[in-house]
Amino acid sequence: MIRAQLFSGINGLCGFEVQGHSMEAQEGEDIICAFVSSACLMAANTVTEIIGLDCYAQAEDGYLKLMILENAASAQDILQGLKLHLTELEKKYPENIKVINWRCNNA
Numbered sequence: 001m002i003r004a005q006l007f008s009g010i011n012g013l014c015g016f017e018v019q020g021h022s023m024e025a026q027e028g029e030d031i032i033c034a035f036v037s038s039a040c041l042m043a044a045n046t047v048t049e050i051i052g053l054d055c056y057a058q059a060e061d062g063y064l065k066l067m068i069l070e071n072a073a074s075a076q077d078i079l080q081g082l083k084l085h086l087t088e089l090e091k092k093y094p095e096n097i098k099v100i101n102w103r104c105n106n107a
Contacts, residue, residue: 001020001021001022001023001096001097001098002018002019002020002021002022002032002036002084002096002097002098003018003019003020003031003097003098003100004016004017004018004036004040004090004097004098004099004100005017005099005100005102006079006082006083006099006100006102007016007067007100007102007104008101008102008103008104009037009072009103009104011071011072011073012072012076012079012080013058013072013075013079013080013083014067014068014072014104015065015066015067015072015078015079016040016043016053016064016065016066016077016079016082016089017064017065017066018036018040018063018064018086019061019062019063019064020062021033022036022093022096023096024093024096025062031088032089032096032097034091035085036063036086036089036097039082039085040066040083041064042068043050043066043078043079043081044057044059044064044080044081045079046075047066047068047075047079048066051074051075051078052088052104053068053069053072053074053075054058054068054069054070055067055068055069058070059093062104075103083099086099087099
């Protein structure tokens with residue numbers, strides 16, 4: 001199962017961590033993994049390369065984490081779009097993806 005955690009602080013969303021595989025199909029043919037990977041990579045690349053925010057990012061097979069290290073106000077539309085995309089996928093594929101919203105105590 002894909003586990004997507006969205007992190008929020010006092011100023012809105014500030015990052016995400018996505019890990020796992022949907023196990024819907026063989027590697028390279030799994031459209032659910034492709035949907036999630038593409039959306040998360042686009043969000044991370046937009047925040048870091050287009051908007052230019054200082055972030056911590058880590059990516060490995062089946063894992064992507066992005067934490068914004070400064071005021072994330074300019075990234076809210078991108079992160080809210082990712083949240084909407086992932087929650088809609090969760091509704092359509094509840095056996096394959098779980099979205100969890102985390103509130104950061106110190107953010």
